[in-house]
Structure formats: structure tokens, C-alpha cells
Amino acid sequence: MTNTFGKGHHLHLIDGSAFIFRAYHALPPLTRKSDGLPIGAVSGFCNMLHRYVEGNTGPDAPTHVAVIFDKGSHTFRNDMYDLYKANREAMPEDLRPQIPLTRRATEAFNIACKEKEGYEADDIIATLAVQARKAGGTCTIISSDKDLMQLVGDGVEMLDAMKNKRIDRDGVFEKFGVYPERVVDVQALAGDSVDNVPGAPGIGIKTAALLINEYGDLDSLLERAGEIKQPKRKQTLIDHADQIRLSRRLVLLDEATPLDFTLEDLEVRDPNPDQLMPFLAEMEFRTLTKRIADQLKVEMPEINDTPANAPAALEIADVPFDKAGYSQVDSAKALQEWIDQIYERGYVAVDTETTGLNDMTADLVGVSLCVEPGKACYIPLIHKAASSDDLFGSDDLAEGQMPLETALEMLKPVLEDESILKIGQNMKYDAKIFAQVGITVAPIDDTMLMSYAMHGGLHGHGMDALSERYLGHTPLPIKPLLGSGKSAITFDKVPLNDAVPYAAEDADVTLRLWQQFKPALHRAQVTRVYETLERPMVAVLADMERAGIKVDRDTLSRMSNAFSQKMAALEDEIYTLVGRKFNVGSPKQLGEILFDEMGLQGGKKGKTGAYATGADVLEDLATEHELPRRILDWRQLSKLKSTYTDALQDHINPDTGRVHTSYSIAGASTGRLASTDPNLQNIPIRSEEGRRIREAFVAEEGKTLVALDYSQIELRILAHIADIPALKAAFDDGQDIHAMTASEMFDVPLDEMTPEIRRQAKAINFGVIYGISGFGLARNLRIPRSEAQGFIDRYFERFPGIRTYMDDTKAFAKEHGYVETLFGRRIHTPNIGAKGPQAGFAARAAINAPIQGTAADVIRRAMIRMPAAIVDLPAKMLLQVHDELLFEVDQGSQGALIDAARSVMESAADPVVHLDVKLTVDAGEGPNWAVAH
DNA sequence: GACATCACG
DNA sequence: GACGTACGTGATGTCC
Numbered sequence: 001m002t003n004t005f006g007k008g009h010h011l012h013l014i015d016g017s018a019f020i021f022r023a024y025h026a027l028p029p030l031t032r033k034s035d036g037l038p039i040g041a042v043s044g045f046c047n048m049l050h051r052y053v054e055g056n057t058g059p060d061a062p063t064h065v066a067v068i069f070d071k072g073s074h075t076f077r078n079d080m081y082d083l084y085k086a087n088r089e090a091m092p093e094d095l096r097p098q099i100p101l102t103r104r105a106t107e108a109f110n111i112a113c114k115e116k117e118g119y120e121a122d123d124i125i126a127t128l129a130v131q132a133r134k135a136g137g138t139c140t141i142i143s144s145d146k147d148l149m150q151l152v153g154d155g156v157e158m159l160d161a162m163k164n165k166r167i168d169r170d171g172v173f174e175k176f177g178v179y180p181e182r183v184v185d186v187q188a189l190a191g192d193s194v195d196n197v198p199g200a201p202g203i204g205i206k207t208a209a210l211l212i213n214e215y216g217d218l219d220s221l222l223e224r225a226g227e228i229k230q231p232k233r234k235q236t237l238i239d240h241a242d243q244i245r246l247s248r249r250l251v252l253l254d255e256a257t258p259l260d261f262t263l264e265d266l267e268v269r270d271p272n273p274d275q276l277m278p279f280l281a282e283m284e285f286r287t288l289t290k291r292i293a294d295q296l297k298v299e300m301p302e303i304n305d306t307p308a309n310a311p312a313a314l315e316i317a318d319v320p321f322d323k324a325g326y327s328q329v330d331s332a333k334a335l336q337e338w339i340d341q342i343y344e345r346g347y348v349a350v351d352t353e354t355t356g357l358n359d360m361t362a363d364l365v366g367v368s369l370c371v372e373p374g375k376a377c378y379i380p381l382i383h384k385a386a387s388s389d390d391l392f393g394s395d396d397l398a399e400g401q402m403p404l405e406t407a408l409e410m411l412k413p414v415l416e417d418e419s420i421l422k423i424g425q426n427m428k429y430d431a432k433i434f435a436q437v438g439i440t441v442a443p444i445d446d447t448m449l450m451s452y453a454m455h456g457g458l459h460g461h462g463m464d465a466l467s468e469r470y471l472g473h474t475p476l477p478i479k480p481l482l483g484s485g486k487s488a489i490t491f492d493k494v495p496l497n498d499a500v501p502y503a504a505e506d507a508d509v510t511l512r513l514w515q516q517f518k519p520a521l522h523r524a525q526v527t528r529v530y531e532t533l534e535r536p537m538v539a540v541l542a543d544m545e546r547a548g549i550k551v552d553r554d555t556l557s558r559m560s561n562a563f564s565q566k567m568a569a570l571e572d573e574i575y576t577l578v579g580r581k582f583n584v585g586s587p588k589q590l591g592e593i594l595f596d597e598m599g600l601q602g603g604k605k606g607k608t609g610a611y612a613t614g615a616d617v618l619e620d621l622a623t624e625h626e627l628p629r630r631i632l633d634w635r636q637l638s639k640l641k642s643t644y645t646d647a648l649q650d651h652i653n654p655d656t657g658r659v660h661t662s663y664s665i666a667g668a669s670t671g672r673l674a675s676t677d678p679n680l681q682n683i684p685i686r687s688e689e690g691r692r693i694r695e696a697f698v699a700e701e702g703k704t705l706v707a708l709d710y711s712q713i714e715l716r717i718l719a720h721i722a723d724i725p726a727l728k729a730a731f732d733d734g735q736d737i738h739a740m741t742a743s744e745m746f747d748v749p750l751d752e753m754t755p756e757i758r759r760q761a762k763a764i765n766f767g768v769i770y771g772i773s774g775f776g777l778a779r780n781l782r783i784p785r786s787e788a789q790g791f792i793d794r795y796f797e798r799f800p801g802i803r804t805y806m807d808d809t810k811a812f813a814k815e816h817g818y819v820e821t822l823f824g825r826r827i828h829t830p831n832i833g834a835k836g837p838q839a840g841f842a843a844r845a846a847i848n849a850p851i852q853g854t855a856a857d858v859i860r861r862a863m864i865r866m867p868a869a870i871v872d873l874p875a876k877m878l879l880q881v882h883d884e885l886l887f888e889v890d891q892g893s894q895g896a897l898i899d900a901a902r903s904v905m906e907s908a909a910d911p912v913v914h915l916d917v918k919l920t921v922d923a924g925e926g927p928n929w930a931v932a933h
Numbered sequence: 934g935a936c937a938t939c940a941c942g
Numbered sequence: 943g944a945c946g947t948a949c950g951t952g953a954t955g956t957c958c
Contacts, residue, residue, distance in 0.1 A: 586956055587937055607936080614938065639939055643953055668950060672942085679952045682941035690940075714942090767948060776948030837946055848949040852942090856950095882942045882950090 005064060005263035007136040012062035013125045015143030016069040016113075019048055020102050022162065024095050029522055032284050033305035036519040038094035042101045043285055049109050050288065052142070052161065053271070062140070064132075064266040067106045068124045071115040073418050077250050084250060085195050086868060093531055094518070096421050096443060100346040101283070108279035110269045112261075119257050122147055126253035129156045131263055140166075146175060147195075150183040150253060177209025185218035188248035197247045200240045203233070218248060273298040319374040321473050326504035328496060329379040330400040335410050341371050342414055347421040349376075349511035350441075352430045353503050355490040358677065359432040360545070360653055360660045364404075365492045366499065367411065370507035373515070378503040379407055383492050398496055408437055415441045423447065425463045425510045428538045428665065432546060446535060447510055450517040452666035453530040457818065457828030457849075461666045467509045470516055475509055476502045529825050533857055534665060536864040540877075541663045541673075543867070548658030549680070549878045549888070553649055555696040560645035563637045570634040577627045584634055587613045600624060616779075640684065644693045651678045663880070670849050671825050671856035672882060681881045685933065694930035699888050705932040706875075706894050706925045708901050709884035712737055713855045714769050716917040721822070721850060722805035723916075726798075731917045738762040744798050745791070764795055768802055769851050771844025806847050813846040821853035822913045823861075858919070859883060862908035869904045873897050886929065898923045 005011070023044025030040035049067075056062060077084045091099075106113040116124055125141055125148060132139040133155045141148050144160040149172045152158055158167040165171075172180050176187075189208035191199020203211075211228075215221035222241050228234035237244070273296050280289040281301040293300040329335050342348040349370040356362035365383065370376035381404045385396040414420055415434060420443075424430050427446040434441050451461040459465060467475050481494045481502060491499065521527045575581050578597075582589045591611025595602045600621055605612045615635075618628040651659045659678065667674035675681040683697070684690025699705045715737060719727035730740040739753050742761030748754075760781055767777050772795075778788035796803040813819050813829040820826055827849040831842035859880065866877055866885070875889035875897045885905070889897045902921045909915050926932040 583956080585954095588956075605937085610937080612937085635939075639954080642955075643940070647953075664951095667952095670950060672950065674951055675941095676952065679941085682939090682952065684940060686941080770949040771947095773947055775946070780948070840945085840947055841949095844947075845949065852950060855942095884942085 003264075005132065005135050005137055009063045009132070009135075009137035009263075010060070011128065011132040011137060011139040011263065011266065012056075012065040013128055013139065013141045013143075014052070014065070014067040014111075015121060015125065015141070015145060015148070016067045016102065016106070016115075017121055018143050018145060019045055019067070019161075020095075020099065023048060024092070024098075029094055031519055034284060036515065038098060038518075039101075039283060041095055041098045042105060042283060043288075045102045046105050046109075046280070046283070046285060046288055048161070049105065049111070050292065053109065053111075056268075060140075062268055063137075064263060065268050066112040066114050066128070066266045068121040068128075069103065069113070069115040070121045071119070072117045075118055075120055076254075077120075080249055081198075081246055082871075083196050083198075088196075090443070090531070090536075093421075093445060093527070093535075094522075096419070097346045099419050100343070104279060105283075108276045110272045110275060112266045114259075114261065116257060116259065119254065123254040123257045124259065126151055126255045127257040127259060128263065128266075130255045132156070135263065137263075147187075147192075147251060147253070149175060150180050150187075150251075152180045176205060178212055182212050182217060184248055184252045185212045185221075187251040188218055188244050191247055192251070195250070197250050198240075198243050199247050200236050200244050202236055207233070218244070271296060277301045321505065321508065322374060323501035323505070325374040325376065326501050326508070327377045328400060328500045329377045329402065331402055332406055332410065334377075335379060335402065335407060338369055338371075338377055339410060339414055342369070342420060345371050346419060347371070347423060347445075348414070349423040349507045349514065350415070350430060351424065351503065351506040351510060352433045353378075353491045353499070354433055355492055359429050359662070360548075362433065363492075364433050364437060365490075366503060367407070368503040368507040370504070370511040373512050374508065376504035376508040376511075378500045378507075380496055380499060381407055383494070383496055383499065386495060400496060408439065412439050415439050418443060421445055423510055423514045425466075425506070425513070428542050428545075428663075431538060431542045435542065435546060442539070444535065444538060445514060445518075446538060447513040447517055448666050449534040449538075450514070450521055450530055453526040453534055453825075454517065454520060454524045455828065456666075456671070456826060457669040458830060463506065463509060463513075466513055471509065471512055473509070475505055478502065524826075526824065526826060529823065532864075533671070533823060533825065533860050537665050537673075537860060540863050540867060541665065544877055544879070545660050545662055547876045547878055547888075548653065548656055548660035549886070550657060550698050550700055551648060551652055551659045552696045552698050553652055555698075556645045556649050556693075559693065559696070560641055560649075563641040563645060567634055567637045567641070570630055570637070574627065574630050574634065577630065584631065585638060587611075590631065594621065594627070598625070598627075636687065636689065640690055640693065644684065644690075645696075648678060648693075648696070661879070668856075669827055670853040671821065671827070671860070672852065673856075673880060680879055683929070691930055694933065695928045697929035699927055702891050703888050704891050704894050704925055704927060705929055706887040706889055706897055706901070706923065707884055707929070707932040708887075708898065708905060708921050708923045709881075709933075710855070710859070710905065711920040711922050713858065713883050713919065714851050715765055716915070716919060717822075717851050717854045717858075718769060718802075718805075720916045721854070722799075722801040724799050724801045728917050731920075734920075738765060741765055741795075745794050760791070764791055767792075768795070769848060771806065771847035773840075773844070809847050809850065810843050813843070819846050819849050821850050821857050822909075823854065823857040825853050825857055827853055855883065858908045859885070859905070862905045865904050865908070866901065869900050870897060873900065884933070886932070894925045898925070 020041055024041035027040040027044045029038060030043055031037060032039045103113055114124060129139045129141060129151050138155040141158045142161050143158060148158060152167060152172050153169045169179055172183060176183050178186050186205060186208040189200050189203050190205045191197045211221055212218065215224060222237065225234060225237040228237065277293060277298060278301065281303050284303050284305045286303060289303065290300055329338060351368045352364055353366045354362035354364055364381065366378055366380040368376060368378045380401045383398040383401060385398045415422060416439065422441050423445045426448045427444045431441045448461045451466055464475055467473050481498050482488050521530055571584060574584055578593055588610050591613050594600050595611050602611055602617060615632060618632050621628040653660055661675045661680040662677050664674040664676060684693050716731055719731060726744060730737055738761045739750055739758050742748060742753060742757045743750050745761060746757055748757055763777065763780050772792055774785050774789035774792060777792060778785040781788060809819055813832045818826045818828040829842050829846045831838045832846060834842060863880060873889065873896055874893050875887050877885060877887050879886040887897055887901065902923060905921045906919050924932045
């Protein structure tokens with residue numbers, strides 16, 4: 001029945017990816033009415049396919065046709081050159097779930113749909129075009145991709161479907177200056193920034209064509225490069241010959257891709273209404289469905305988009321939470337059914353259950369999945385069997401679990417599949433757990449981070465709070481399952497009939513939140529913030545946290561002993577001064593001694609009635625009595641010992657010998673990170689004694705620590721945002737910014753500047769960032785309030801842009817309920833309109849947030865770009881401390897690392913924001929953090 | 934668990 | 943005109 005492909009046959013090859021991207025970018029972000037699924041690209045894709053099919057009449061109509069797709073991100077070209085297509089931006093989040101739907105669309109139109117793992121669509125197209133040519137037929141490639149132009153000629157043409165323009169040999173010559181057979185030579189020289197093909201630096205298509213036409217082909221050119229007259233060009237070709245040859249191999253299409261089908265399989269088939277109409281109806285494309293139904297003379301199918309005018313949230317809420325929809329996966333067969341469902345949808349909500357809260361030490365206990373509200377499963381893996389022996393428990397595994405290995409082998413391809421979106425709540429945790437078992441989870445969405453991008457400053461972003469607020473549902477609490485205190489058990493000891501509903505519900509909640517947040521992200525105009533500043537942090541931070549930093553236990557231990565001795569000596573002196581023993585660590589007892597017994601002057605703190613004995617109070621009292629100074633010294637040592645030298649030792653991971661902090665991405669309202677368990681963002685540095693604790697943070701043998709920090713980043717951002725020419729100029733000239741401020745304010749020439757005047761100016765500069773007030777500045781500088789107010793007035797006079805910024809920001813916050821960073825991060829200010837002192841707090845926070853937040857955005861951008869920038873260096877990024885990044889690098893490579901990392905940091909705002917002030921980064925290096933900083 | 938204190942940017 | 947204030951975090955110890 002099928003004729004062998006040959007003379008008189010005409011093959012059409014459609015570049016599927018080109019269709020998808022064109023459709024995606026041509027249309028607004030449409031969503032399916034019934035459930036908010038992004039559908040714009042699929043809609044455009046279907047319209048293009050339909051228009052294409054309609055146009056296939058007349059003598060040029062194809063006899064054979066296929067749509068060719070890319071599959072997998074790793075191809076044989078990545079093996080040749082690992083940076084191939086490395087600068088590609090990640091696929092937009094609302095496009096990803098649409099990719100599988102375009103495959104289904106192609107099949108629904110009854111058109112062959114082909115792809116092959118490890119090959120690009122271009123290679124398949126090349127192979128088929130050559131086969132068609134050899135068989136004596138003709139071929140039209142429907143694409144405008146210049147990478148395909150090497151195939152044109154001898155029966156093969158290209159067609160730009162949008163412009164309806166055919167490209168033949170002359171068309172190729174117009175584009176490249178050479179005919180198709182020499183196109184790869186030109187591309188090899190010119191390179192390609194889109195695919196990250198290096199080429200020869202400084203040579204573009206025009207020069208390349210000139211050279212190839214003069215020397216005949218690339219090999220002759222490279223052989224005879226010495227004859228080139230222009231010295232610079234000659235040198236470039238000689239120096240980069242290998243890179244040019246590599247580039248040619250990258251652009252040269254593989255015309256012998258092994259395929260499991262033949263040209264005959266691609267014969268044009270009539271549309272099948274039984275396939276096409278249900279698909280179009282499912283997508284809810286009313287217009288297109290109607291049009292095609294009319295053309296095919298079939299009945300218009302019913303389109304069920306009833307919740308059309310209701311928000312997706314309402315429909316989601318319609319599905320009640322019910323554990324009847326939760327199942328336990330106990331076999332490979334059951335798991336395969338879930339995996340099939342995941343592939344059908346293209347996304348899945350995932351949650352892990354583990355033996356603890358610390359993702360560095362906890363083990364995976366089970367995995368829950370959810371693909372549809374109300375339908376979720378839990379895959380228990382290492383739950384222990386119940387035991388009659390209450391004391392020791394049982395080491396036997398509970399019944400009804402599939403083997404851990406099998407489950408992970410089955411889940412790994414799904415979790416790593418680039419076409420399957422994995423949705424989680426705080427995915428950094430789950431990603432780290434999976435990383436422990438060799439699974440790299442990607443791509444991901446994170447409902448916690450979506451909420452953070454949309455609701456930053458409004459409320460927390462934990463699952464229980466989000467579920468309560470946005471789903472009206474209180475998830476099952478974990479406490480009754482685990483118990484508390486001494487008798488608490490780990491999740492692997494929880495009986496399965498308790499574990500399944502709890503674990504499955506978490507995945508269910510996550511999926512429902514995602515369905516609601518996804519479209520909301522666009523409405524709140526924070527998709528870009530989420531995609532560029534939040535989501536990419538997950539992988540970056542997971543790697544940093546897993547790397548950890550080496551901390552020397554002996555150093556800490558020695559310091560701890562020294563602190564103990566000094567504290568004991570101080571305690572003796574204190575008891576002598578007071579005349580009896582008491583708890584020095586009790587502010588309550590101390591307050592009574594200082595103010596009641598000894599009669600020093602001080603006031604009560606309103607709330608609890610206790611005296612305030614903070615450092616500022618004691619500092620003032622120190623002039624009148626010896627005791628306060630001793631207390632201050634003791635407190636410093638006590639702090640250093642308990643919080644640092646002692647507690648830090650407990651955080652050294654026994655397996656790695658390193659300390660692994662955890663960063664909260666969605667903790668601080670301004671966009672800053674926060675570090676916990678332990679907090680490595682507040683390791684002492686200001687006091688000499690405390691600073692020595694940094695000596696315990698060391699590089700591994702043969703390595704060194706490198707610290708890079710932004711110089712005055714917040715003041716620079718203030719200079720930009722508030723548009724202060726004097727500040728900008730000072731920064732650009734590399735001046736001492738506080739001295740400059742002092743000189744400007746107090747009319748003191750720079751060469752007569754005193755440290756005291758500079759100190760005051762510095763306090764004012766920082767005060768401005770914090771939303772300055774006369775009272776606050778007065779307290780900080782310990783000067784009368786009137787004097788402080790005078791300073792501020794003078795500051796505003798000299799830098800009027802500051803006052804404008806502060807007033808404008810407050811007004812913006814009042815009007816909108818939020819303020820924004822330069823990168824579009826929104827920080828809500830719900831108290832800005834409050835009455836009373838609350839409003840003052842909110843106003844100052846509103847003034848500070850864009851400055852602190854923009855600085856936080858900048859370093860986030862640097863961190864996100866960092867892995868690619870240092871991929872070739874033996875270096876790891878370990879820590880972030882708001883304006884500083886700490887690396888560990890092989891001895892000898894520190895120079896290269898500093899160059900690479902500094903360049904990323906200094907240009908981190910580009911190209912989204914052009915700062916009027918340059919960002920400067922200081923670098924240091926050494927065997928420990930004290931030296932490196 | 935609230936509060937006070939103090940470590941950092 | 944009084945109010946009562948520097949911005950953002952996390953960990954620890956005391957005390958109830």
C-alpha cells in the first residue's frame with residue numbers, strides 16, 4: 001500500500017521547537033479557562049499547524065510530513081564542548097508544561113511527530129533531508145533557523161513559514177556570503193552567541209565569508225593562515241585554530257542520525273476528527289474547534305469550561321480534602337501507574353519524609369506525589385515494622401513497602417526529566433535529600449518561593465500558614481504522629497496508616513497551592529522576580545550548604561577554655577564588687593543590684609517592669625562605677641563562648657568535618673537570605689577577641705579561602721536611587737565616602753578631616769539608609785536630640801535628593817501597600833497607614849527596604865551566575881554574608897577565582913538595571929576566614 | 934514561650 | 943503637640 005519514497009515525492013520537515021517558541025512569544029499568556037493551565041503556546045502552535053495544513057494544496061503539497069522536536073538537554077555536542085548552548089536562558093515556567101501538549105497536538109492533527117534522545121531536531125532534519133534527496137525526492141524544511149541552511153540545495157529548500165519566503169541556494173548566499181556547502185566553514189569562524197559556539201574572536205559572518213571565498217575552504221584557510229595580510233586577523237586564526245575546528249564540529253549537522261522509522265512512515269495522513277476534536281475541546285479552544293469542525297463537517301464537540309468566570313481557586317476548593325483519595329504505593333506496578341500519570345500531565349507535586357529536620361543528617365523515609373487535587377500517594381520506603389518490644393523497637397521493615405532501590409531507580413528519570421516540572425514546598429530541603437541518593441531534581445517550582453515573591457512582608461510562607469490562608473484547610477499536624485520531647489519518634493517509626501494520609505496530604509496541599517499561585521504570579525507582576533531571583537537560588541544554595549565549610553574543633557576548644565578562665569576571673573571581681581554571689585547572666589538580678597542596691601541612675605522598661613541593662617545602658621554607667629565594665633566584658637565572653645566556640649563545635653558534621661548552615665530564601669522580608677543552624681552570617685568580627693573565632697574557619701589542606709565583598713553597596717544604591725550627584729561622583733572617584741560626607745556637611749576640607757567628624761558623618765550615612773530620625777541619631781551618637789536634628793537638616797540641605805526619596809517612598813508605600821527594589825521585588829508594608837508608633841516603624845522600614853532589598857537582589861544575581869563562571873576552576877562557593885561571598889579554592893588558583901568572581905559580582909546588576917554608580921568588590925585570601933576577609 | 938541581650942550586615 | 947523611634951536577621955540564657 002505504501003509506495004517507496006522516491007522521485008515525485010515531496011517531504012515537509014517542520015522544526016517543532018521553532019513553532020513552539022514563535023507561538024509562545026507571539027501570544028499573550030493565555031490560560032485554560034477551567035483550571036488556569038497556561039495554554040498560549042499550545043494555542044498558537046495549533047493555529048500554526050492548522051494554517052499549515054490548510055495551505056497544503058496545489059502542486060507543491062507534500063506527500064510526506066513530520067514535525068521534529070528536540071529531546072533532552074544533553075546532546076553529543078555537549079560531550080564535545082560542555083559550554084554548548086550553556087548561555088541559554090531557562091525555559092519560562094509557563095511554557096514548560098505546554099511542551100508535552102504540543103507533542104499531543106501534533107499527533108491529534110495526525111501528523112508524524114519525531115524526536116530522539118541525545119540529538120537535536122536539526123540532526124534528525126538533516127538526516128531525513130539527505131535521505132529524501134538520495135531517494136530522488138524533494139524536501140522542504142519549514143524553519144528559518146540559519147543552522148539548517150547548510151542542507152539547502154539539490155532538491156532541499158527551506159521555507160520561512162511566517163514570511164512565507166522560500167530559501168534556496170541563492171537565499172543562503174544572501175545570508176552567509178557563501179553557498180550551502182561552505183556554510184559550516186563560515187559559521188565555524190563567525191561562531192554563534194545564541195548557541196554559545198565560540199568561533200574566532202572578532203570575526204563575524206562578513207569577514208568569515210571573505211576569507212572562505214579567498215582560500216576556498218576552512219581547512220585551506222587554516223593551513224595557509226600565515227599568508228593572511230592583516231596581522232591581527234592572521235594571529236587570531238593561528239591562535240584559535242583548535243577552537244575554530246571545534247566550532248565546525250559543533251555546527252555541522254549529523255546526517256546519519258540513527259532513526260527507528262523510515263521516510264515511508266511519514267506519509268501524509270488525512271486528519272482524523274476522532275483524534276483531533278477531543279484534543280481541541282480538552283484545550284478549550286472554542287474558535288479553532290468550531291472552525292475545524294465546520295471544515296471537517298463534523299459536529300462541534302462540547303467544551304466544558306464551566307468555571308469560566310470563576311477563579312481557579314474556587315474550583316480547587318471544590319475538591320474537598322479527603323484521605324480516601326490518598327493511596328499507599330507498595331509495588332513497582334503501582335508506582336509505574338503514578339509515573340505514567342505524571343508524564344501525561346508534565347508536572348507533579350513532590351514531598352519527602354525523612355528521619356529529621358536537618359537535611360544534612362536526615363535520611364529519606366518516603367516520597368509523596370500528587371498530580372491532581374485530592375489524588376495523592378505516599379511511597380513508604382524504610383518504615384519500621386511495629387514491634388511488641390516497646391523499648392528497642394524493631395529493625396524489621398514494615399509490610400507494604402517497595403524496595404528503596406527500585407523506587408529510586410524508577411523515580412530518578414522522572415525527577416531529572418527536563419520536561420517534567422517538579423513542584424514542592426521549600427524544595428531546597430527535598431532537593432538536598434534527593435541529592436544524597438544521587439538524584440538531581442530539575443526543573444522545579446516552589447510554592448514557598450512563589451508566595452514569597454507575591455506576599456513578601458504580608459505573612460510567613462510555611463505550608464501550614466499558606467494552606468490555612470489560601471486553601472482554607474488546616475493540614476494534619478505532625479505532632480500527634482511523632483510525639484514530643486524525649487519520647488519523640490522519627491517518621492520511619494510512624495505506622496503506615498498514619499503516615500500515608502499525613503504525607504500524601506502535604507503533596508496535595510502543595511499542588512493546590514501551585515495551581516492557585518501560578519496564574520496569580522503573573523497577575524501580581526512578580527513572575528520575573530520569582531524566576532530570576534528566587535527559584536534559581538534553590539540549586540545554588542543547596543550546593544553551597546552541602547559543601548559546608550571546614551571548622552577546626554581544636555581551635556574552638558582552646559578558645560573556649562581560655563574564655564572560661566577569663567570569665568571565672570571576672571566573676572570573682574564582680575562578686576567582690578557587689579559583695580555577694582549572684583547570676584551574672586540574669587539581667588533581672590543585675591538590674592536590681594545596679595539600680596536598687598547600688599542606687600545608680602537608670603529607668604525601668606515598660607513591659608515587664610524589669611530594668612534595662614543593655615550594653616548602651618552599661619556603657620553610660622561605666623564612667624560612674626567599675627561594675628558595669630566588668631559585666632560588659634563578662635557578657636562579651638559569655639556570648640562568644642556559648643554561641644560560638646561551644647555551639648559551633650556541635651554543628652561540625654561528623655561525616656564531613658564541616659559545618660553546613662541552612663539558608664532561608666524566604667525568611668527576610670527585604671530579599672536578604674538568613675542563615676540558621678548555625679547562623680554563619682553573624683560570626684564575630686567587630687571586636688578583636690571575637691574576630692579570632694574566624695581563625696577556626698579554615699581551608700582544606702592544599703586549598704585557600706577567598707572572600708569577596710561589595711564595598712559600600714547600600715550607600716551606592718542609595719546614591720543611585722535617590723540620585724545624589726555628589727555621592728555618585730565620590731564613589732566613581734574612589735573617595736572615602738564618609739569623609740566626603742563630613743566635609744560637605746561640616747565644611748571641613750578633606751585634608752583637615754578628624755576621625756571624630758568622620759565618625760559622625762558615617763553614622764548619618766547609615767542613619768539615612770535606616771530611615772533616619774533625630775531621636776535615633778541622637779541616641780547613636782550620644783548627642784542632644786536638637787543637635788542630631790540639626791545634622792539631619794543640614795544633610796537634607798546638602799543632598800536634597802535624599803529627602804525627596806524618603807518622601808516619595810513613603811507616599812508610594814501608602815498608595816500601593818508595598819515598595820519595590822530596582823529589580824521589581826515587592827516588599828509589602830501593611831502597617832504604613834496605621835495610627836501610632838507603628839506607622840513610624842513601617843515608614844522607616846519602607847525607606848530601608850528598597851535599598852537593602854536591591855543590594856540583596858544584586859548579590860543573588862551574582863550567586864546565580866557564579867557556578868557557570870567558575871565551572872572550570874577548582875573552586876567552590878561556600879558562604880554568603882549579605883554583601884560578601886566566601887569561596888574555597890585550590891592553592892594556586894586563587895588569582896583566577898578572584899578575577900572571575902569579582903567580574904560576576906561587579907556586573908551583577910547588568911543588564912536589567914544600569915546603575916549610575918559602579919559596584920566595587922574587595923578581595924582577600926588566606927588559610928582562614930580571619931585572614932581572608 | 935516570652936523577653937532581653939548581643940553577634941552580624 | 944504628643945507619641946516614642948534608627949533597618950534587617952538568629953541564637954542564647956533567664957524566668958515564668
